Amino acid sequence: MATTLKIGLFGFGCVGQGLYHVLNNSKGFKADIVKIAVKNKSKERPLEKSLFTFDKYEILDNPEINVIVELIDDADEAFNIVSYALSKGKHVVTANKKMVASHLKELYDLQHKYNVSLLYEASSCGSIPIIRTLEEYFDNEQVAKITGIFNGTTNYILTKTISEKLSYEDALKQAQEKGFAESDPTNDVEGFDAKYKAIIIALHSFGVFSKPEEVLNIGITALSNYDINYASEKGYKIKLIPTIKKLDNDQISIFVLPKFVDKNNHLFSVDNEFNGVIVDGEFSGEQFLKGKGAGGHPTGAAVLSDISALSYGYKYEYKKHEQHNYLEFTNDVFVKIYFRYNTEIDLQKLNFAEITERYSGGEYNYVVGYVSLQNLIDNRPYLLKNKLFVAIVGDEITNKKADILKLNKTASEKA
């Protein structure tokens, strides 16, 4: 490809401006932003007017432009832009996790059909180079499991509930005041954002295409002071943790759930707006990466790194997909959870395979036990509506019912 990059930029918000700043301050790297497409016609902008356009085709159909950098919020419109650009032979860099996760297979196919490169490091975990690390460093090593903190907003909120004993509601309010959470925080606090990232990372670590609608995400909206006290008393922190795990029988499980994390977990020390990823490699052991999860400059830096990679012809090779395309996505697994509930009906709903701890008090009740992920999926609306809090306990995930009794036995022997 051309060594001089002529960039058409979509979106000039926080990240776009961050990128512009980073590009202009980066030594030894030449790439021109030829045109910037924006939506709002009345907004004042810090650069000369001729640089902007309100017509996307002025960029997409400009043969001089060979790279599209897509940084808009609207996932549907982003997909229109990106798929059109790829079909025109332009390379694309995007930070849009929802768009990428929702169209992963189509985007994979488009790259091969038109022999172009689509890079999206900034879509996952801000400044942490997780996709590049998986593509380049774990390309020939078997990954056993990936967990992490992929969403800075919820991590900021959860940190405040433990460190400053704030309620979930107060912590959310503080996050909104500080600009860490949006006025409608659904995408973050219900775990959608973390799920999109998990879906993208699952492709690069295990070669599996999964769809947002089949992957469970339960967020932190049901978190009560009872749960915060329970975690604090046991020395846990509460984190929202996506898990991607290969099971014994060539199946793979992906889900996003709150988790009680103890101090032996690398993620225990990932607080506030930071993100962290643990890659459990079969030979290299646990690799832990931590960095700023969001913000104009970290995301801008990730986008810049992708642009730089394009300048030497870099493409994702999706080697894991070639190697592991026999892996099958499943929700037919059991996980060990803490479940805080109100009535016996709540408890019956989840149909626990095994209960190992049970507490009933005047103010609240909880059990700890093994439940099928599919049961959680089926009851997700009920749990959200009734604000019943669920959190993973320990690291046990199995797809064999027989294992539960064994796991349980080992746990009681340890105790």
Next chain:
Amino acid sequence: MATTLKIGLFGFGCVGQGLYHVLNNSKGFKADIVKIAVKNKSKERPLEKSLFTFDKYEILDNPEINVIVELIDDADEAFNIVSYALSKGKHVVTANKKMVASHLKELYDLQHKYNVSLLYEASSCGSIPIIRTLEEYFDNEQVAKITGIFNGTTNYILTKTISEKLSYEDALKQAQEKGFAESDPTNDVEGFDAKYKAIIIALHSFGVFSKPEEVLNIGITALSNYDINYASEKGYKIKLIPTIKKLDNDQISIFVLPKFVDKNNHLFSVDNEFNGVIVDGEFSGEQFLKGKGAGGHPTGAAVLSDISALSYGYKYEYKKHEQHNYLEFTNDVFVKIYFRYNTEIDLQKLNFAEITERYSGGEYNYVVGYVSLQNLIDNRPYLLKNKLFVAIVGDEITNKKADILKLNKTASEKA
């Protein structure tokens, strides 16, 4: 280059056997180990005899072999092998940090002269892909500072002194019994190993060639129970920390010293044999990477990753050297240290520019203050001989004497 890699392996110790195991268990990747050169003729080996040779030229002059993997201990012999191999047009993967750090400029030149690739990810921080991350992800971002825990042996010892209140001597003994430390631990405990890695990382992060003999390394051999108690009381952990920092005037400082680390530092949570690296990027903020620092499998995995990279023609580009070749290495800086000493003569030796804390007791004395790095270098033999312990306090490094008064003033205002 040829897509089929025909490998000549030098050394079949812990890492070599780990690599052999990893290569044989890696799906979707084909590389043959054609021949293995070993030294000891009488040792029993787990593979068929015809695979081994005792004559290095049987590998080096074999035109079928296009990749040399060098995993021997002897740094001088390793350099002979590697430089010969490069001059014969063979690509080389090595894990030998002493050899790479001691011959960095020559190896850089040889790669260019013979248009071959030399990769050495396994030389630095075991399984953490730090060189690749710097080369590929920070290639166009300014790095401000790199610190870390680069040596697992000393970190294991230091962890035990704090967590189990072991003396330095007992912790060293335990590390030797568990195989984490060698019978002659000098290379680790005096900070040479960490220094070699810092020199390699400094080239890839700042483009600077530095020499082992000009970079200060003071290790942990002088650590006493007084120092351990001092750190424990203040809630610090003691870590052996290499620092690579760009100063305001286009100079760069590199040194290895023990440091008192507080709980806000990412490295606080890096214990036992783990390594950690903090890359302070100007835009991406602090990136933190953590992983197993040593062992046959983690190092084997890093070597494998380099072999895999060779299969698609990967080379280090050393972009930072092209961008920053105006940066000048200096030891003319001031650092803030804790210094535990016996006599007034000890104190006078270091000629502190400013002392901010002073304690004299019946059993031991210490000061905290600003000292010139050059003074530490000049007095290194005296400090080692008299077992006087030095540790960095805080993050202040400056090359201006005037800054010390300012830093000191800010510190006292905070207190």
